[in-house]
Amino acid sequence: MELQRVSNITIEKFVCDYVKENRPVIVVDAIERWKSKHVWSPEYFSDNFGGSPVQVYDDLFSLQTVTSLDQYFDEHWYNNGKSNKEQIPYVRWYAKFKPVDFWWSDEAFMALSPFWSLPYFLPASEYLLPYCPREKTVTPAIHAFPGKGLFISAAGARTRLHKDPWASDAILCQVFGEKNVVMYHPDKESGLKAGNRVVDIDNPDGEVFARFHEIEPDFIDVLRCGEIIYIPAGWFHHVTSRSNSISLTWNFVLMSRWASFLQYLLTPVSEEDRTVIKYFASMDDSK
Ligand SMILES: O=C(O)CCC(=O)C(=O)O
Numbered sequence: 001m002e003l004q005r006v007s008n009i010t011i012e013k014f015v016c017d018y019v020k021e022n023r024p025v026i027v028v029d030a031i032e033r034w035k036s037k038h039v040w041s042p043e044y045f046s047d048n049f050g051g052s053p054v055q056v057y058d059d060l061f062s063l064q065t066v067t068s069l070d071q072y073f074d075e076h077w078y079n080n081g082k083s084n085k086e087q088i089p090y091v092r093w094y095a096k097f098k099p100v101d102f103w104w105s106d107e108a109f110m111a112l113s114p115f116w117s118l119p120y121f122l123p124a125s126e127y128l129l130p131y132c133p134r135e136k137t138v139t140p141a142i143h144a145f146p147g148k149g150l151f152i153s154a155a156g157a158r159t160r161l162h163k164d165p166w167a168s169d170a171i172l173c174q175v176f177g178e179k180n181v182v183m184y185h186p187d188k189e190s191g192l193k194a195g196n197r198v199v200d201i202d203n204p205d206g207e208v209f210a211r212f213h214e215i216e217p218d219f220i221d222v223l224r225c226g227e228i229i230y231i232p233a234g235w236f237h238h239v240t241s242r243s244n245s246i247s248l249t250w251n252f253v254l255m256s257r258w259a260s261f262l263q264y265l266l267t268p269v270s271e272e273d274r275t276v277i278k279y280f281a282s283m284d285d286s287k
Helices: 011-019 042-049 069-077 106-115 186-192 255-265 271-280
Strands: 025-027 053-057 063-068 090-094 127-129 149-153 158-162 169-176 179-184 219-223 228-231 236-241 245-254
Touching (some): 011 025, 011 228, 011 255, 042 106, 053 069, 063 069, 069 090, 069 149, 127 255, 186 236
Antiparallel strands (some): 025 228, 053 063, 053 090, 090 149, 127 245, 158 236, 169 228, 179 219, 179 236
16 A cells, blocks of 8 residues: 655644654655755765765664765665675764764755755644754754764665654655655554564564564555655654665654653663663754
C-alpha cells in the first residue's frame, strides 16, 4: 500500500490528522516553496563542502570512518555501482546533538540556512525536543534539533529497518534523487525485533525472526525528489536509495505528544539517549 500524499495542508490539520493519529504521510509541495533548487546538488555540495570531513556509516548507525565528502563522492557516488562492497557506505552528516567535539555538519547547515526553512505544515513552537515553549519559535534551518543531518547516499545504500530513538517523530526531505521506503506499524514490533536485533527485511534470518514472513508492511512507496515524509514515533522504516540521493532530516517531539514521551522517559533509557535528551531539554539560542 502506498502512503497518503497531501498538499496545501494547514499546521492544525497536519497535527490533528497525522501527529496526533501517529499516521505517516508524504507532503508533496513544501520543498518547492524553498525556491533553492540549485543548492541541493552534488555539484553545489562538492564546490562548497567537498573538503569537509563527513561521517560515513554502515547500513544502520555504526560509524565506520570519517572522510572528505569529495572522497565519498569519488569512491561511491560517481562509481555507478562499480564498488564491490556488499554494503554501500552512507554519509550521515549529523549536526551537533551532544556536547562533544566531532565532525558535525553545523557549519554546512549555517551556509545552507538562507536556502530553506521550516516546512510550512510544521509548528514553529511548542516542542519538548528541542525544548521550545509557546512564546518562542524554532526552525531546523537554524537551530539544533536531535538527529538533524544531511544524509548523502550512493545508489543502493540503505538504512536498514529501525525505529527512531527518543520516542521522536522524524522528517525526511528528499532534495536530490529518490528512495524506496518500507514501513511497519509500531504494533508489529514483536515480530520485527529479537532482543536488540531488528530484522533485515532484505535478508531475514529465519531462525531468529521466525514470524517475520507472516508480517506485511503497512506501506511500500517511493519518496520522490521534492517530497517530504513524516515518520511518526515508533514506526519501523527501511529506506533504500534508488539513485544517488541527498536528504535533509531531523527529529522532534511536539508538546502534544507529552504523554507518550513521558511514558518513554519512564522506561529504562540508555545513557547515550539520555545525553541527547538532556542536550535538547533547554532552549539555548547558542545551540
Ligand atoms: O533516509 C534514510 O536512509 C533513513 C532515514 C531515517 O531513517 C530517518 O529519517 O529516520
